[in-house]
Amino acid sequence: MSARVLVGHGTENDFVVLPDPDGTAWPEERLDAALVRRLCDRRAGLGGDGVLRVVRSVHVPDAPAVLGEGIARCEWFMDHRNADGSYAEMCGNGIRLFLHVLLTEGLLDRAACADGVWVGTRGGPRRVGATADGGYWVDMGPARPFGAGAAVLGGTAFPGRAVSMGNPHLVCLTDVDVDAxxxxxxxxxxxxxxxxxxxxxxxxxLDPGAHVRLRVSERGVGETRSCGTGACAAAWTALEAAGAATGTVAVDVPGGRLSVRVEPTTTVLTGPAVVVAAGELTAEWLGS
Structure with missing residues (x-):
């Protein structure tokens, strides 16, 4: 079986990417939680916030259940695992990188992606496309608030809004310097x-309804340099706090800047993606 791997990131939210179009190089029985953890280990593996397997939907056992009727339009499936080996529903940075890999691997043509292509995720079908300047956009679906809570950090409680972007978020707006x-x-x-x-x-x-700064602690990972779904949840919450239902918010994360457009029925995330390296895992490492 292939040992080919890529490493890439979207605003420094980084991933080990496994090209597996036909589902034979990295089948689910091979890509177990232990191997995902080894791949994402920053000292003994390649290092990453997660693993993305680039595979056609027909080769993913749970794709019919998570995509429903949408499976017919989703040739490709983003099989996303968190760094701890658990399955992840959706990742806005990851899906941009996913499309970038489809293009650089010659599996899709960039011109054909201007209006977007459908990609399956465990959070449902998502439409992702390529921009003229080399970036990528993702129709993330609507933000869905589902309550209020608090995050306790260093003995301090930060009240927050519970928001689903296909995965759960707790967005805490604060006057505290998040860098500290x-x-x-x-x-x-x-x-x-x-x-x-x-x-x-x-x-x-930083500017009500227009500009925010964000740090994120992701479940199963810890702090990451960026989170696309988190940027969308934060933009929606910032607009709500400003009394607005729609708008475009610049979201600064440690790894760069993202743009989130909140519409009445959806949110659209725009940002970069890059492949850093390509290679093969050695038999020595795989067998250790």
Whole structure:
């Protein structure tokens, strides 16, 4: 079986990418949780916030259940695992990188992606496209608020809005300088509200309804340099706090800048993606 791998990132949210169009190089029985953890290990593996397997939907056993009727329009499936080996529903940075890999691997033509192509995820079908300047956009679907909670960090409680972007988020708007916060440990949250865990966003509003700064602690990973779904949840929450239902918000993350356009029925995330390296895992490492 192939040992070919890529490494890439979207605003420094980085991933090990496994090209597997026909589902034979990295079948699910090979890509178990232990191997995902080894691949993402930053000292003993390649290092990454997660693993993305680039595979056709017909080769993913749970694709029919998570995509429903949408499977007919989703030739490709983003098989996304968190760094701890668990399955992830959706990742806005990851899906941009996913499309970038489809293009650089010659599996899709860039011109054909201007209006977007459908990609399957465990959060449902998502439409992602290529911009003229070399970037990528993703129709992330609507933000869905589902309550309120708090993140406790260093003994301080940060009230927040619970928002689903296909995966759960707790967005905490704060006047505290988010750069000064210690996110080496995950914030404590209400397990009853978030039974499957949650991504916690600490957000400083720089310009109400237009510009925010964000740091994030992702479930199963820890702090990451960027989170696309988190940027969307943060933009929606910032607009809500400003009394607006729609608008475009610039979201600064440690890894760069993202743009989120909130519309009445959806959110659209725009940002870069890049492949850093390509190679093969050695037999020595695979067999160790």
């Amino acid at each position: 916060l210690d996110l080496t440990s995950a914030p404590a949250v209400d397990g009853a509200l978030f039974p499957e865990g949650v991504n916690v966003e600490l957000v400083t509003v």
